[in-house]
Amino acid sequence: xxxxxxxxMGAILALTAVLSGHPLSVAAQQPDEVxxxxxxxxxxxxxxxxxxxxxxxxxxxxxxxxxxxxxGLVGETAxxxxxxxxxxxxxxxxxxKVWGTLYPAGRLSDQPEIVVRFIEVxxxxxxxxxxxxxxxxxxVPTARAQTPSVAVRSGPGPEFPLVGGLAAGxxxxxxxxxxxxxxxxxxxxxxxxxxxxDGDVELAGNLGTVAVVPVQPPAxxxxxxxxxxxxxxxxxxxxxxxxxxxxxxxxxxxxxxxxxWGQGAPAANLPADNFSIRFERVVSFPPGxxxxxxxxxxxxxxxxxxxxxxxxxxxxxxxxxxxxxxxAGDYPLRVEYFEAGGEALLQFEVxxxxxxxxxxxxxxxxxxxxPPAVLSRTEPRGTFPLDRDWGLDxxxxxxxxxxxxxxxxxGRFLFExxxxxxxxxxxxxxxxYIDGIQVIDAWRDGFQETRNRFDAIGRGEHEIRVEYYERxxxxxxxxxxxxxxxxxxxxxxx
Numbered sequence: 125x126x127x128x129x130x131x132x133m134g135a136i137l138a139l140t141a142v143l144s145g146h147p148l149s150v151a152a153q154q155p156d157e158v159x160x161x162x163x164x165x166x167x168x169x170x171x172x173x174x175x176x177x178x179x180x181x182x183x184x185x186x187x188x189x190x191x192x193x194x195x196g197l198v199g200e201t202a203x204x205x206x207x208x209x210x211x212x213x214x215x216x217x218x219x220x221k222v223w224g225t226l227y228p229a230g231r232l233s234d235q236p237e238i239v240v241r242f243i244e245v246x247x248x249x250x251x252x253x254x255x256x257x258x259x260x261x262x263x264v265p266t267a268r269a270q271t272p273s274v275a276v277r278s279g280p281g282p283e284f285p286l287v288g289g290l291a292a293g294x295x296x297x298x299x300x301x302x303x304x305x306x307x308x309x310x311x312x313x314x315x316x317x318x319x320x321x322d323g324d325v326e327l328a329g330n331l332g333t334v335a336v337v338p339v340q341p342p343a344x345x346x347x348x349x350x351x352x353x354x355x356x357x358x359x360x361x362x363x364x365x366x367x368x369x370x371x372x373x374x375x376x377x378x379x380x381x382x383x384x385w386g387q388g389a390p391a392a393n394l395p396a397d398n399f400s401i402r403f404e405r406v407v408s409f410p411p412g413x414x415x416x417x418x419x420x421x422x423x424x425x426x427x428x429x430x431x432x433x434x435x436x437x438x439x440x441x442x443x444x445x446x447x448x449x450x451x452a453g454d455y456p457l458r459v460e461y462f463e464a465g466g467e468a469l470l471q472f473e474v475x476x477x478x479x480x481x482x483x484x485x486x487x488x489x490x491x492x493x494x495p496p497a498v499l500s501r502t503e504p505r506g507t508f509p510l511d512r513d514w515g516l517d518x519x520x521x522x523x524x525x526x527x528x529x530x531x532x533x534x535g536r537f538l539f540e541x542x543x544x545x546x547x548x549x550x551x552x553x554x555x556x557y558i559d560g561i562q563v564i565d566a567w568r569d570g571f572q573e574t575r576n577r578f579d580a581i582g583r584g585e586h587e588i589r590v591e592y593y594e595r596x597x598x599x600x601x602x603x604x605x606x607x608x609x610x611x612x613x614x615x616x617x618x
Contacts, residue, residue, distance in 0.1 A: 166226040168238055172246050174219060175212040177268075177326070179292050182232045182571050184270065184326070185212050187222055196237040198571070200224065202516060202597035204240055211243065213328045219246040232572060265329035267308050267320055268295040274325060275507045276318035279339045280307030282506055285411060285452040287318045289431040289507075290325075298329070300337030306515065309337050323513030323600060358403040358459075362391055366462040368400045378403070381459060385468040400462040407474065411452035413505070414474050418445040420461065421469040427458040439464045446540065446607040450507055483510065483533040487519060491553075491593040493530045499523050509537065510590055510603040519599075530593035541583040542607045549573045549602040550592060556603060557589040569595045 173189040175197070183196040185208050199205030211220055223242040229235055269290035277284040280302040290296070290312075299317075300309035308325070311317045357379055361372040374391050381403055389396040418424060418434050421442040426434040434445045437460075461470045487499040499520050506512075510533055512519070518526040548554045548564045551571040556564035558578060566574040592601045 168222060168224050168226050170221040170223060171238075172219060172221050174216055175208070176216055177212065177293075179270075181235070182573050183237060184209065186235075187220075187238065194235055195226070196233060196235045197222070198237055198239050200239050200241045204243065205598070207243055208240060209326065211245065213326070220244065221246045232570075263330050265298040265327070265331050265334055266295045267298050267310050267325040267327055269293060269320075269324065270326050271324060274320055275511075276310070276316075276320055278318060279342060280309070280319045282321075282504075282511075284319065284342050286450065286507060287453060288316060288429050288455075290320070291430055291432065294430070298327070298331070298334055301331075301334045302339070303336055305331075306517075308334070321513055323515050323598075358405045361402045361404075362394055363400045363402075364394055364398075366398050366400050366464060368402055368460060368462070372402075381470060381472040383468075383470045385463075387467060390468070396468075397463060397465040400460070401470075403459040403461075403472075405457055406454055407457050408454050409451040412476055413448055413450050414476055415446060415448050417471075417473050417475070418459075419443070419469065419471040420445075421467050422462060422464045424459065424461045424470060424472075426472065427456075427460075429455050437462075442467070442469055444542075444607070448509075450505060483535045485531060485533050487524045487529060487531045489525050489529055491528050491530050491595060493532060493591060493593070503533070505535075508602050508604040509535075509588070510601065512602070513600040514594075515598060515600075517599075526599075527594060527596040530591070532592075533590045534587065536585045536587050539581050539583065539586050540607060542581060543577060543579040544581055544605050544607050545575055545577050546605045547573070547575050547603070549600070551598050551600050552595045553593045554601055554603075555591040557587075557591075559586050560589075567593075571598075 171187070171189065173187040173195075176186045176188055176194075178184055178186045178196060181196060183198050184205075185197040187195045187197050189195070197208055199208055211218060220243055222238060222240055224238045224240040227237045227239065231237060269292050271292060274290040274292075274294075275286055276288045276290060278287050294312075296310040296312040298308050299311050301307065302319075306322050307319050308322060308327070309317070309319050357377040358381060360374075360376055360378050362374040362376075363370065363372050373393055383390065385396075387396060390399065390401065416426060416428075416433060418426060418436070419442060420436060422439045423437045424434075425432060425437050428449070428451075433449070434447060436443065436445055457474075459470075459472050483503045483505065485499075485501055485503045486497045488494060488496075489498050516526065518524045518529075519531070546556055546558075546563045548556055548566060549572070550566060552569045553567040554564065554574075555562060555567055558581070561578075563576050563578045564574050566572050588603075590601070590603055
């Protein structure tokens with residue numbers, strides 16, 4: 125939109141706010157937090173619209189205006205962000221007005237964003253018919269996953285073992301909570317009950333009715349050598365199309381997924397091209413870390429329970445995917461594959477990873493990692509290599525302050541040789557190093573997700589160092605990496 129039109133819109137909205145008796149306020153610009161020219165920032169006055177969930181974005185809420193434009197909403201403070209989420213929970217039809225500062229697209233995402241200073245419910249206009257009854261707030265309390273992989277644990281804390289996971293947008297009824305209301309017990313089915321952290325889910329419904337559920341702390345396990353993964357046969361279903369649709373023409377069992385069909389058919393009653401296969405089984409994982417490895421030509425995807433673990437569902441030459449996850453217990457595994465044309469190849473395996481899972485963590489009561497340190501301790505890994513969500517709390521109450529602090533984690537991890545992509549999600553700033561070389565620099569205030577590729581990592585142990593600071597409001601940091609190799613050239617011999 126041209127600058128004059130932005131100015132005209134601001135003037136009209138400002139006049140509307142004055143006539144309606146609302147005070148005009150402009151969101152404070154934060155030049156230290158973003159790299160946006162001041163001339164690109166525009167004040168927003170009483171902009172009307174409705175609120176919608178924004179899955180997969182660095183912000184959690186969209187404002188949808190009358191012309192169907194979408195703006196990402198970020199609260200200027202934690203209190204404003206909480207108010208935005210509370211209003212969104214009241215239903216998609218609720219009309220609100222927003223005051224703040226508009227940032228152009230490209231700052232955090234491909235959507236323009238509004239840093240919200242003030243938000244309120246818009247007064248309905250006079251109508252010739254009676255005002256409809258507003259949609260009531262859901263009375264049944266629920267928890268909805270806000271990230272692509274939400275850990276579900278056997279108890280209220282990261283020290284409890286994993287029992288499964290939730291995909292982004294998946295919602296389950298809440299049946300209990302801990303004393304601090306920071307962990308919530310959910311029941312997704314008759315056999316799937318566990319606990320989720322409030323930082324990973326959106327809460328809705330009448331939470332005041334949720335009772336405290338006492339839970340005994342987990343017993344400290346006696347260290348034992350990691351046994352191999354319990355292996356059973358895969359059930360393989362073959363389809364004469366590339367979409368896994370209709371009835372399979374062949375259902376059989378195979379001991380392992382290790383196939384190189386070349387340009388031939390996988391079975392006598394299947395074509396050599398345009399076929400698909402689904403492999404399924406349940407795997408028992410002793411507590412530990414596991415590497416999932418996939419090599420494919422053309423497309424494949426891997427599910428761990430309901431979680432999409434690896435996804436390369438497109439035509440292409442042989443390529444590899446690899447991820448590491450900490451697991452314990454029985455998990456359904458599903459591998460889906462399709463062949464379009466030419467060479468056909470599929471290999472998949474899961475192996476234990478034997479390396480130290482501890483971080484050496486050091487905390488400082490300032491945002492700049494300035495000595496002296498106030499706390500040093502050993503901390504375990506989570507489902508992701510580093511995954512912490514303190515919300516508005518301190519990482520160590522009474523020792524580390526809840527705002528204006530920083531921390532450093534150092535650990536050693538085993539890498540296979542190859543090119544890796546490192547990913548960091550944080551609020552506020554984060555830096556990541558491998559063997560002293562910086563691979564991510566997002567040392568600024570606010571929520572952000574940053575990715576960077578690091579090529580030619582050698583096989584063996586490497587030191588990972590993560591530095592983080594918290595300015596104020598919500599505090600969280602999540603770090604992970606994955607290996608990805610495209611176009612591997614000649615295929616393996618059958």
